[in-house]
Amino acid sequence: MNITPLPLGFGAVIEGMDLRQAGPGSAKLLRAALLEHGMLVIRGQSLTPQEQIAATGLFGSLETFPTMRGQLDGLPEIFRVASRPEDGHVEVGRYWHSDGSFRAEPTPISFWYSVLQSDxxxxxxxxxxxxxxxELQPEIQQEFAGxxxxxxxxxxxxxxxxxxxxGIPALYLNLGLTGGVLGVGPERSQALMQAVDRHYSRPGATYRHHWLAGDVVVADNLHVAHKATPIDPAARRILNRTTVRADGVIWPDEAGGTAGRLAA
Known part of the structure; x- marks a missing residue:
């Protein structure tokens, strides 16, 4: 397994890894890489839903979701996102957010597997x-910290x-589900949220992932946020998402120095 950091300063590409065969040594290295880089891109995988659940389990115990139209019967761990309602949830997350931020204990890790993709x-x-x-000015850091x-x-x-x-601080805000900032008036609250939205999207700060069939992306939701972009509903696209519970996450003992390391 080879780990190559992305040039943006966060995220890394994992090569030479078949997640179906990941043993304890590889799992430990993947967890350390995720903690260090915040996001992992692993292409060329071939996972059944059950194998995705098992691969997500390398990072901890999974959350479950109620069965709904387009979801997979008997597999409540899979949250299916799609371009067509018969295939899964549509029009999901087209704003900056971290999955599971609506929970009192936020969802720490998300794992996406690309089942079917449009060009x-x-x-x-x-x-x-x-x-x-x-990157915030010190006086703004101080204001936001309170x-x-x-x-x-x-x-x-x-x-x-x-x-x-x-213990590293992060600017944590779900732009779609947050009602407001406490302790300030509605206008100031709205202005603060809009400012954070713009700051997340500042030039040079975003990684754009173009999905290919077989892609896996794993994200530390407390380190990175994500945002969906539109897709033509006439196109057929399916992403299977699994998430790790806050009370079941497996963090490594320490991070650092994973770039370029190999594991048998």
Whole structure:
């Protein structure tokens, strides 16, 4: 297995890995790489839904979801995203967000597997939340560090969220599900959220993933956010998503120095 960092300063490409055959040594290295880089891109996989569940289990215990139209019977761990309603959930996440931020204990890790892809459209954007905070002016960092946000379901999170393993602060905001910033007026709240939205999208800060069939992307939701882009509903596209529970995540003992390392 070879690990090559992406040039943006976050994310890494994993080569020479068949996730169906990942043993304890490879799993340990993958977890360390995810903690270090925030996002992993692994192309050329061939996973059944059951094999995706097993591969996601390398990172911890999985969340489950209710069975709905387009979802897979008997596999509540799979959340299927699609361009057509008969294939899964449509029009999902076209704003900056981290999966599971509506939970009191946010979802730490998401794992996507590309089942079927169209040639055009449906790319996913990723941005580094830790770097987004680091690039703020010190006075803005200080202001933001004292603020909290409320989801529409009442769940409250700090606007600056420290990673539970590394302690590194990140600018954490779900632009679609957050009702507002607490302790400020509606106009100031809206202005702050719009400013964060623009900051996430600043030039040079985003990675755009063009999906190919067999692609896997794994994201640390407390390190990076993502955003879907439109796809023609006439095209057929399916992504299977699995997620790791906050109370079941397996963080490595430490991160650092994974780039270019090999594992048998």
């Amino acid at each position: 055009q459209g449906g790319d996913t954007l990723f941005t580094d939340l830790q770097q987004a905070y680091a 603020l909290q946000t409320a989801h529409r379901n009442g769940v409250v999170h700090p606007l600056v969220l420290k990673h539970p393993k590394t």
